[in-house]
Amino acid sequence: MAKNNRPEPGTPEFEIWLNNRAKNRAQEIFSKDIPEELSDVGMGIIAGPEKPEDLMPERTISEDIKIDKEQKKNKLKRVK
Secondary structure: OOHHHOOOOOOHHHHHHHHHHHHHHHHHHHOOOOOHHHOOOOOOOOOOOOOHHHHOHHHHHHHHHHHHHHHHHHHOOOOO
């Protein structure tokens, strides 16, 4: 067996180990309490940015273009 008592992939032992690991991880994730400020959202796990402004594509598109232009300029060398 490899590190962390992980059986070789493709073996029946690996499938059992993987299923047990997935069950334990799911149990750990879904047993955590939801923070009070998110309790009105409902059940489940929430993933994403902390600030809603980070979801606005209008803002990020212009910022991405600006960053791309700056990176292109940094790659160019000045020749005199």
